[in-house]
Amino acid sequence: MVAGRTLYIVLAALVVLGFVGVYIVFFSGGDSAGEVRDVPLYEVVEPVSFEEFIGWVGDYVEEEGLVLKLPTKLPEGLSPVSVWYIGDPFLAVIAFDDGPVDSYVNASFAVQVTLLDSSLYDVEPDRLMDMFRRFVAEIRLKGREAFVTTVDEFYVVVAYSDLRSYTAYVYDLEGGFRYVLVFKDLSLLPEDVLDIIASMEPIEI
Numbered sequence: 001m002v003a004g005r006t007l008y009i010v011l012a013a014l015v016v017l018g019f020v021g022v023y024i025v026f027f028s029g030g031d032s033a034g035e036v037r038d039v040p041l042y043e044v045v046e047p048v049s050f051e052e053f054i055g056w057v058g059d060y061v062e063e064e065g066l067v068l069k070l071p072t073k074l075p076e077g078l079s080p081v082s083v084w085y086i087g088d089p090f091l092a093v094i095a096f097d098d099g100p101v102d103s104y105v106n107a108s109f110a111v112q113v114t115l116l117d118s119s120l121y122d123v124e125p126d127r128l129m130d131m132f133r134r135f136v137a138e139i140r141l142k143g144r145e146a147f148v149t150t151v152d153e154f155y156v157v158v159a160y161s162d163l164r165s166y167t168a169y170v171y172d173l174e175g176g177f178r179y180v181l182v183f184k185d186l187s188l189l190p191e192d193v194l195d196i197i198a199s200m201e202p203i204e205i
Contacts, residue, residue, distance in 0.1 A: 040103070040105075041086075041091065041093060042084050042093075042103040042105070044086075045085065045086060046084075047083060047084050047095075048082070048083050048084075048085070049082065049083070050080035050081065050082070050083055050094065052083075053083035053085060053092065053094070054203060054204075054205075056085075057085075058203070058205035060087065060090070061203075061205070062205060064176075065176075066175060066176040066177065067172075067174065067175035067176065067177075067202050068113065068175065068177060068202065069175055069177070069179075069200040069201055069202050069203070070094070070200060070201070070203055071196045071197070071200050072199045072200070072201050073195060073196055073199035074096060074109070074196065075108070075109065075183075075186050075188070075196075077098040078096045078097060078098060079096060079098075080094050080095070080096050081095055081096065081097050081099070081100055081101060081107070082095045082101060082104070083095070084104060089114075089115065090113070090114060091112075091113070091114055092112070092114075093110055093111070093112050093113075094110065094111045094113070095107035095109075095110050096110065096111070097109070107184070108184055109181070109182070109183050109184070109186070110182045110184075111179055111180070111181050112179065112180040112182075113177055113179055114177065114178050115176065115177060115178070116171060116172065116173065116176050116177055120171065120173065121173060129148065129155075132148040132155060132157050133148055135157055135169075136148050136157060139157075139159045143161070144159045144160060144161045145159070145160055145161065146159040147190075149194070151170075151194055151197045151198050152198060153172060153173070153174045153175075154170050154171060154172055154197060154200070155170075155171040155173075156168060156169070156170050156171075156197055157169040158193055158194075163187065163189060164183075164184075164185055164186060164187055164188070165182075165183060165184055165185065166181075166182070166183040166186075166188060166193050167180065167182050167183075168180070168181040168183075168193055168197060170197055170200070175202070179200075181193075181196070181197070
């Protein structure tokens, strides 16, 4: 945690220009009471290794009755290299690359993980799809292509502006998490992205 700053609340991530642009955290400056501003998550917490994160999150999901799932099929050469996370409220960003990165913004592939909005559990499947279709319409109004589909147990919205950079929003009502998968500068087709989502499996605790 950044010295002299009090962490207050974490908001949902904003995905900007097809990549993980802003993970907003509010904090107050140590000597400026009441001063509040937005900073990226990577400026607030230090990264840890993927192995260290798995050691912590295994206990977390077991206590909360959740199931964390991550892709087992990745673009060639990529593996998890660093994780930025906080536990209350839960927010994690996992960076995948072929070598060390100084922030998730510079990673070839990143996965943001947050708790699923509890209100979604009570929504009928048809109404859920209508909600996601409206989400797709909002994305298209901003100039990106998008579509909604289901992949196994997941509801998925995929947005892209070309065939190199994708953002996939994955909702897992069974496991209790919402994922944002961001692919940067990778030559992929939409079906490749869906194959990677289909490969998501529970982590080994």
